[in-house]
Amino acid sequence: MPERRRRPHPVLLGAIALVAVLGTVALVAWPLGGWETATPASARVPNVEPAEGLRGGLLDVAVDRVAVTTASPDVFSELEPGRVWLVVDARLTVRDTDPVATLSYQDALLxxxxxxLDATVHPEQLLREGDRASWINPLVETPVRFVWQVDDAWVAAHPTVTLGLCGWSRVTGVIIEGDYWTDRREVATTEVPVLDLRGSA
Amino acid sequence: MRAPLAVAIVGVAVLAAAILVETAPSDAQEQHGAFPVALTEGERGDGRNLAVRVADPRLADVVVLDGWRGTTTGEWLVLDATAAARSSDALLVTTLRIGELSFAGLDSGEADTLESTLLEPGLPWRGALLFELPADAAALPGADHATLRAALSSDPRLDSVLELEIDLTTLPHDAQVLVPSLERTTW
Structure with a gap:
């Protein structure tokens, strides 16, 4: 009488297959640093010295000064109660092949x-050599003043501030021709002291 | 006889379709691009709704226009121009192409350039066109055949665009240029 072989239980077969798959994947992942322990190079945001300038997007930004003040940046804007002006003086250089419009470069700094919503001085009022240009042309280093309103608590918490450079991708529309911006992300940061000019306003 | 005739008709139809496919515009620029109109320096050129004359291109470090003083970390391309609309009111939009780079004409409200003025049919304005360029723009690749483009929209597809080729490498360069005020003129 032939000996009857018992077939392994299906659950056991499934468990063996699962262990085999996990083991194989673990062997592949091990030399790569294991699970979720490696940060892709593209996800690392470089922190640079202020003198180096922020680079990596369509705009380079050299930050000259960050200050809080009660002095109005123009003759029209007024402070809301309990708030002060946060003013960033910087120089922008477009590294793309086409001009960058005000509506885009107003968001260059994070x-x-x-x-x-704190930018109560709106894009058309961004000061550029006392002027309000619609565009910054490629390769022309252009002084720009960014102005926001912040409250006193923000000032107390920020003797220094880490400014981020916003990178994005330009997409040219077809139906309505023009530039559209996608893939907004922080591409570089720098830590800058915040000058308190409230007493000298 | 019918079969050979049918084959001939189908053959002609296929041939016509092949010619159509081969000769029809295949990319977006050919399908709905602008219609370029070549300009000659100092002479009037006419597009569908725009007439322009451009002359006397030069480079400058500083531009003075009425009470406005234009400074830059780069340099200015300054041109004298006369422009009018031809059929309806419109604003002039200019760009300068140098190699792969594109530069927008200054349309600031602080400086009364030709580009900041509403053009009306048959009533030409004379004024300046200003382009803020990087320092030493004449050394950029393609500077010897830069192209000034004048249109009535930043989206001039299926409309005419007046184009003037400029050799930046041969232009005079002044420290400061006093630009005449915007004024009504005649052709």
Whole structure:
């Protein structure tokens, strides 16, 4: 009488297959640093010295000064109660082949705790040599003053501030021709002291 | 006889379709690009809704226009121009192409350039066109055949664009240029 072989239980077969797959994947992942322990190079945001300038996007930004003040940056704007002006003087250089419009370069800097809603001095009022140009042409270093309103608590918490350079990708529309911006991300940061000019306003 | 005739008709149809496919515009620029109109320096050129005359291109470090003083870390390309619309009111939009780079004409409200003025049919304005360029723009690749483009929209597809070729490498370069004020003129 032939000996009858028992077939392994299906659950056991499944468990063996699972262990085999996980083992193989682990062997591949091990020399690569294991699971989620490696940061892709593209995800690392370089922190640079202020003198080096922020680079890596369509714009280079050299930050000259960051200050809080109660002095109005223009003759029209007024402070809301309990707030002060946060003023960043910088020089922008377009590294793309085409001009960058005001509506785009107004967002070139990312400031922690500050949103575009705080930019009560709006893009058309960004000061550029006392002027209001619609465009910055490629390769022309252009002084620009960014102005936001922040509250006193922000000032107390920020003797220094880490400014980020916003990178983005330019997409040219077809139906309505023009530039559109996608893939906004921080591409470099720099830490700058915040001058308190409230007493000298 | 019918079969050979049908084959001949189909053959002609296929041939016509092949010619159509081969000769029809294949890319976006050919399908709905602008219609370029070549300009000669100092002479009037006419597009669908725009007439322009451009003359006397030169480079400058500083431009003075009425009470406005234009400084830059680069340099200015300054041109005298006369422009009018031809059929309806419109604003002039200019760009300068140097190799792969594109530069927008100054349309600041602080400086009364030709580009900041509403053009009306048959009523020409004379004024300046200003381009803020990087320092030593004449050394950029393609500077010897830069192209000034004048249109009535930043999106001139399927409309005419007046084009003037400029050799930046041969232009005079002044420390300061006093630009005449915007004024009504005649052709």
């Amino acid at each position: 400031v922690p705790g500050v949103t575009s």
